[in-house]
Amino acid sequence: MNTGSRSGLVLVAASLVWGGITVGCNRERKKAEHLLAETFQSYLQLQPKLTQLKTRLGELRGDVEELAAKVPGGPELRAKYFSAEEVLGVLDAKMRWLSGEIESARRDLERARVDSLRNAIKQTNDDIRQVSDVAVELTHEEARLKQLAALLKAPYEHRLPTGYWVKAAKDDVESHLIDFIEDANPKVDRTTWFDCDRLRFTGGGADLDLPDSRSQLDNMTQILRAYPDVKLKIGGYNDNEQAAAASKKLSASRAAAVRAALVQSGVNADRLEAEGRGLRHPACSASDPEECSAHSPRIAVLVTAK
Secondary structure (H helix, E strand, O other): OOHHHHHHHHHHHHHHHHHHHHHHHHHHHHHHHHHHHHHHHHHHHHHHHHHHHHHHHHHHHHHHHHHHHHOOOHHHHHHHHHHHHHHHHHHHHHHHHHHHHHHHHHHHOOHHHHHHHHHHHHHHHHHHHHHHHHHHHHHHHHHHHHHHHHHHHOEEEEEOOOOOEEEEEOOOHHHHHHHHHHOOOOOOOOOOEEEEOOOOEOOOOOOEOHHHHHHHHHHHHHHHHHOOOOEEEEEEEOOOOOOHHHHHHHHHHHHHHHHHHHHHOOOOHHHEEEEEOOOOOOOOOOOOOHHHHHOOOEEEEEEEEO
C-alpha cells in the first residue's frame, strides 16, 4: 500500500473517531437537557408547597403569641413555632439559590451539575415536608392549648353524686352529658349526639393518644360510674377523603378504641356500643385546609338509656 493510501485510511479513521465523539457528546447533551427539564419541573412543584406552608404558619402566629402569654405550654409552642419559621426562611433563600443554579445549568448543561441540582431539590422537598409535619403538629397543639385557655377562662365544675368533681370547659362533652342525664324529661333518641373535643389519636390512625385524651376519658368514666343506668353509643367519624368502606372501617376502629379505654377504666362493657359512622356529618368543610381533615378525627357519644 502506498503512502497516499495510508494517509487516506488515517483520515477516515480520524473522522470516524471524532464523529463518534461528536455523536456521544450530542447524546450526553440531550440527556442532560432532558434531566434538566425534569429537574426544573420538580423545582416548580416546590413553590406552591412553600407558599402554602408560609400561609399556614402565618395564620398560626397571632394565636401562638396569645397562647404563649396565657397558658402553660404556650411558651414551648411559641419556641417551636419560631424554630419552624426560621427553617422556612432558610428554605425560602434556598429556593432563590436553586433558581440561579438552574439558569447556570441551562448554559453549560454539565451532567454532574444537573445531578447535583436534582439532589438539592430532592433534599429541599424533604425539608419542606418535615416543616409541613411540624406545622400540622403546631396546629394540633394550638387547638389543645386553646381548649385549655377556654377552660381556664370559663371553667365548668360539677359535683357528681359520687362526690367526684368534673372539671372541664362549659361547652365540653362533659357538661352536655351531665345536663342531659340530669334533665328530668330528656328526649333520648338517635339525634342527640355530643362531640368529644379532647379525645385524640396518634398519626391519623386508630390508636388513642392517651396523654392528651386522659382528662376527658377520666371524666366520662366518672360520669358513667355516677349514673349506673346510663348507656352510651360511641360514634367514630373520619373526615379524610378516602373510599367509604375504608373510612367507615377506620372510624369504627377509633370508636372501638375509645370503648376499650372506658372498659379498661372500669365501665361495664354492656353499657357501651361502638359504631363507625364514616364520613357522615364531617367536621371539616370542603374548603378547609388539608390538615383539618387529616388531624380532626372525631368521636361523639349518644345516650341510649338513662
